Amino acid sequence: MNYFITGVTGTVVPIIVEDLLRKDADSFFYFAIRGDAKGNGIQERFDAVLKSLDIKPAMKARLAERSKLVEIDVEKENMGIDPDMYAELIARIDKILHGAADVRFDQSYEKIKISNVIFTIEIYNLFRKIKERRRVAGAFAPTLYYISTGYAYGIYKTPIPEDYPQFHPGKPDNTYAQTKAEAKSFLLDKVRMFDDRIVIFEPTIIGGSSRTGRTKTYNLHYIVMMLGYLGKLPFLTAPDNRPDIVPVDWVAAVISDIMAKDAYHQGAIRLSIGDRGAPIQHLYEVGYEYYTANDPVPGHVIPKIRFVPRWFFFSMILMLKIWYQSVYFVTRARRYRKLRKGISLLEGYFPYITENKVFENAKSMALIEKYTDCGPAPALHEIRDAAGNIVEKGYYRKTMAATLETGWGGLVDFERLAKGQTSEKSPAAAYGVSRK
Ligand SMILES: NC(=O)c1ccc[n+]([C@@H]2O[C@H](COP(=O)([O-])OP(=O)(O)OC[C@H]3O[C@@H](n4cnc5c(N)ncnc54)[C@H](OP(=O)(O)O)[C@@H]3O)[C@@H](O)[C@H]2O)c1
Helix, strand or coil: CEEEEECCCCCCHHHHHHHHHHHCCCCEEEEEECCCCCCCCHHHHHHHHHHHCCCCHHHHHHHHHCEEEEECCCCCHHHHCCHHHHHHHHHHCCEEEECCCCCECCCCHHHHHHHHHHHHHHHHHHHHHHHHHHHHHCCCCCEEEEECCHHHHCCCCCCECCCCCCCCCCCCCCHHHHHHHHHHHHHHHHHHHHCCCEEEEEECEEECCCCCCCCCCCCCHHHHHHHHHHCCCCEECCCCCCCCEEEHHHHHHHHHHHHHHCCCCCEEEEECCHHHCCCHHHHHHHHHHHHHHHCCCCCCCCCCCEECCHHHHHHHHHHHHHHHHHHHHHHCCHHHHHHHHHHHHHHCCHHHHCCCCCECCHHHHHHHHHHCCCCCCCCCCCEECCCCCEEECCCHHHHHHHHHHHHHHHCECHHHHHCCCCCECCCCCCCCCCEC
């Protein structure tokens, strides 16, 4: 199969590509890439991705041989793709995986709409041209696989339904959720109008690999864990919430199976832990014990977090913001402005941590069972039977080990922490990661 793939420089898509390489012996990839802000061109960026892949050198060489890079700029006509290359894509592509998105929670609607909505419309336009060409040629219809998010449903008082082909999102939590919802609605309209082969994946929170514990991006729950470790999170709320976290290797295994097996071509599959998630209080207790027992910094004391009612927690956050803002006005020290901004960024995570969202997943689990070789998502925590015996081993410890091995992907400097200096690379680094 010939695949056109977006998002390969991100966290999730490279793992799907690793799997597709293994599962589809005849795979050929066209990767849509843009240059980055540091001046790296598309070849350099792809080489860096290739280097980071967790596959044998021979497989890396095979991937390099069996791929072409496509420079894109989504703000230009036909995504700025060179006309000859655009024609080649229309002639050759069997399947599109659209995994690219701007996953930051603090962007303006106008800005994030370009990456999350306009980009999806452009991808659909390419898909439509491929479909037409293949129809004329009498070839099988192409499929567009789109990675949405369970959080596109926004604020929901009830468990979030698996309502495909309907979709009635609640008020969005942020512009990310809003634009992901718009893109999903756009594609669902196309399914209804043209019976297009479009598969929508709806992961919840994607965490590190259940096999290795590693992740490419330390954000969201990792930041909460890091703040806890550094003693910068004296309070937390919602101890009974069960954040819906699924490991990236499982997400990639399901998506790549659906794509490579080529038997499921239209619908939505939610990738969720469902009702098997662990409460925050439990994750905190296991985490506290682990970080205390394995702390690489001698003498570092990890303060305990107190769980407080929501109103208290949110009042504290508000007061802290006002305090940093006021100190900034008086001192003009940029550190305080950054800290104030950091708190706002942290607030972006609250819908995922402090709000109780429950994702129904029974229909999707039946699809996963029927169309893939995957079982249910591995749970982060250990699952025990009524007698207290572990019936499913969790991967939480591997996840925590990876945070200590890498210093949360370089966010924490243990040497500085040992010397009693501020441990983050920049004053606001602890809060300043807004990416999911
Ligand atoms: N991670 C999660 O917890 C999670 C959960 C549910 C759903 N999802 C969905 O899964 C997908 C992958 O997420 P991720 O965590 O891997 O995100 P990520 O690490 O932030 O990667 C995003 C990818 O999209 C590309 N991209 C974004 N805007 C672009 C643009 N305008 N033009 C070209 N490329 C653009 C990025 O390219 P650059 O490197 O050039 O910026 C990068 O390759 C997304 O659709 C996301 O909504 C993620």
